[in-house]
Amino acid sequence: MSVSHFIHVNRGGKFVRIDKLSEALEAVKKGGFLWLNYFQPTKEELMQLSEPLQIHPLTIEDCTDENQIPKMDDFPKNTFILFNAFNYADRKLTVEEIDLIIGENYLVTVSGVGADSSKLMDGIEKMVEFNNESAKSGPAFLMHVILDYIVDKKFDTIETLEEELDRAEESMLEDITLFNPADLMHLRRNLIALRKSLFHEREIMVKICRKDCPFVSDKAIFNYRDIYDHLAKFFELTETYRDIVTSLMEMYLSMVNNQMARISNETNISVRRLTLITTIFMPLTLFAGIGGMSEWSMMTGPENWKISYPAFLLVMALLGVVNYYYLRWLERNDGKQALSSSMKKDGRKNPDF
Secondary structure (H helix, E strand, C coil): CCEEEEEEECCCCCEEEECCHHHHHHHHCCCCEEEEEEECCCHHHHHCCCCCCCCCHHHHHHHHCCCCCCEEEECCCEEEEEEEEEEEECCEEEEEEEEEEEECCEEEEEECCCCCCCHHHCCHHHHHHHCHHHHCCCHHHHHHHHHHHHHHHHHHHHHHHHHHHHHHHHHHHHCHHHCCCHHHHHHHHHHHHHHHHHHHHHHHHHHHHCCCCCCCCHHHHHHHHHHHHHHHHHHHHHHHHHHHHHHHHHHHHHHHHHHHHHHHHHHHHHHHHHHHHHHHHHHHHHHHHHHHCCHHHHHHCHHHHHHHHHHHHHHHHHHHHHHHHHHHHHHHHHHHHHHHHHHHHCCCCCCCC
């Protein structure tokens, strides 16, 4: 739903609301400047500004297009600035375009194009009235108040992302099996979107501070330098958080690999134990099979079973012990040979064992 507010700031600095655009355009001829605030306007509504304010058709087209990057375009009678406002709620980043057209005696703001609601710009007019002393000084000062409000809102989004990053790190360290790496990719995408916007907005502030915009006076430039400092700080924070996300992803992969290696080692130990048991009992099984066919009683006679069978069991026990220590000796010998081969490859001498 399109909403338009026309405000005339007279020579005395008083904000006067006007219902119709034509009346607002007549009022500015008596002095002061206009603030035309549009929310979700149609192209036809904005075209009404083309002739009286000499706004270029390309500017109007940019105001109604979506998914554009922040930029600043200079025209003979005005300057067009596109900024982004952020809102982060329910793990969803919302980016809303805020268009500003500044001229000698007017400021046009356009917001809500493609947005579902006016959350990001709610209360903007009350905020401007609260900063009346600064805003009434001229369109450049009014634009600074609005941009400063938008940039301050960015900090809330960055702070929320920082908290989510901390929670992701704590969750990973607490239990790697319950951690979802998709959370890190979600954070990374949001940080990339923030970085992209902040990079171009910082460039806009650089152009304004070096006096590329003729509608921002030298007196007002000092205020814009403060906005530049905030944007530069936020840009560095997003870079830092991106590095942290990359480090967390590497740490996650390392922890998963360590866990898999630990499971593999445990499996190898179990298989080794089973192999050892099987190797020891294979000859004993053969021996028991032969003894179980009464070979001992046939060789010694049935009357000597009290001697032959204990002797048979003793031989089996000795055979098992000999097999066990023989296998242990083979393992130690194989380990020494592997270590010796590794040290020779490294160019070191083989120590005596």
